[in-house]
Amino acid sequence: MGHHQGHGGGHGHGHGHDHDGDMDWSAMGVMLERYARVAAPMYGEVAAWLSRWVPEPGTVVDVGSGPGAVSFLLAEAFPKARIVAADPEEALLRRARDRATDEGLTDRFDTVRATLPDAIDDVPEADLLWLCKSLHHVGDQGAALAALAGRLAPGGAVALLEGGLSPRYLPRDIGFGRPGLLSRLEAADEEWFAGMRDGLDGSKGATEDWPALLTAAGLRYEATRSFLLDLPAPLPEDARAHVVQEFTRRREMQSERLAPDDIATFDRLLDPNDPQSLHRRPDLFLLTAQTVHVAVKDA
Numbered sequence: 001m002g003h004h005q006g007h008g009g010g011h012g013h014g015h016g017h018d019h020d021g022d023m024d025w026s027a028m029g030v031m032l033e034r035y036a037r038v039a040a041p042m043y044g045e046v047a048a049w050l051s052r053w054v055p056e057p058g059t060v061v062d063v064g065s066g067p068g069a070v071s072f073l074l075a076e077a078f079p080k081a082r083i084v085a086a087d088p089e090e091a092l093l094r095r096a097r098d099r100a101t102d103e104g105l106t107d108r109f110d111t112v113r114a115t116l117p118d119a120i121d122d123v124p125e126a127d128l129l130w131l132c133k134s135l136h137h138v139g140d141q142g143a144a145l146a147a148l149a150g151r152l153a154p155g156g157a158v159a160l161l162e163g164g165l166s167p168r169y170l171p172r173d174i175g176f177g178r179p180g181l182l183s184r185l186e187a188a189d190e191e192w193f194a195g196m197r198d199g200l201d202g203s204k205g206a207t208e209d210w211p212a213l214l215t216a217a218g219l220r221y222e223a224t225r226s227f228l229l230d231l232p233a234p235l236p237e238d239a240r241a242h243v244v245q246e247f248t249r250r251r252e253m254q255s256e257r258l259a260p261d262d263i264a265t266f267d268r269l270l271d272p273n274d275p276q277s278l279h280r281r282p283d284l285f286l287l288t289a290q291t292v293h294v295a296v297k298d299a
């Protein structure tokens, strides 16, 4: 990940960098956009729940938006709102602007360059700040929340999407390999994640008690809820492609940490010619949950 870690590289965790160590932004854009399509029903439920606090937000800012894949879902959920996608990566924001043009949304869709915790001057005052899997890319998460609290309109809300249940994809017995592949993969991911966080600029350890961190940022913590994404087998094509992509990048990321027999299992799962591969097996599913924490700024 090299020099990109400084401004929160790692992104979807290790995917999409080419041989020079530079990120392949279009690959990352495609990946995030596909996941947003796959998970759209879940994000729709989150947005409906948030309207308890912000029934008609004037301005919604998606902080760490990437290519704005989820920002466009927010534009649907809040049809009267101005939507602002904010991210450090210009290449991703350009992708968001191109899509806004294609969808005829330029009158209420903007992008701004912003890097948490301190380069957020261009973030407009928001009625809803949405942070979806972006805060964990920031070295000092507490400082980022405190800075963001300053961008919130009185009565406005922060929705922090972090954590939940890691995805399940396959039955316990997949017909080959050593049982427990996913558990070992998740243990390897945890190590990778800790190393990613240690390498961030201004990296600061903090207990990830999100309600406590929101409170420490001067906000009034309101609620936490988890939302299920439950796509049973057989998976639609987009969801299957998402799972294949996830296994592909984790195979790359974890090739040093996984045992040779698990690598062999991975290679079978990723071989399009193998009838038992992720590409072809009928029993592939996607089951996961995303946790959302809400806090408000007193009017």
Ligand SMILES: C[S@@+](CC[C@H](N)C(=O)[O-])C[C@H]1O[C@@H](n2cnc3c(N)ncnc32)[C@H](O)[C@@H]1O
Residues within 6 Å of the ligand: 007, 008, 009, 011, 012, 013, 032, 036, 063, 064, 065, 066, 067, 069, 070, 086, 087, 088, 089, 092, 114, 115, 116, 117, 131, 132, 133, 134, 137, 138
């Ligand atoms: C896992 S992606 C999530 C993108 C988007 N929120 C979504 O759910 O599709 C993480 C995003 O956080 C952004 N990011 C990384 N460091 C950041 C920082 N210091 N401040 C704001 N955003 C950051 C990355 O550029 C990337 O777009």
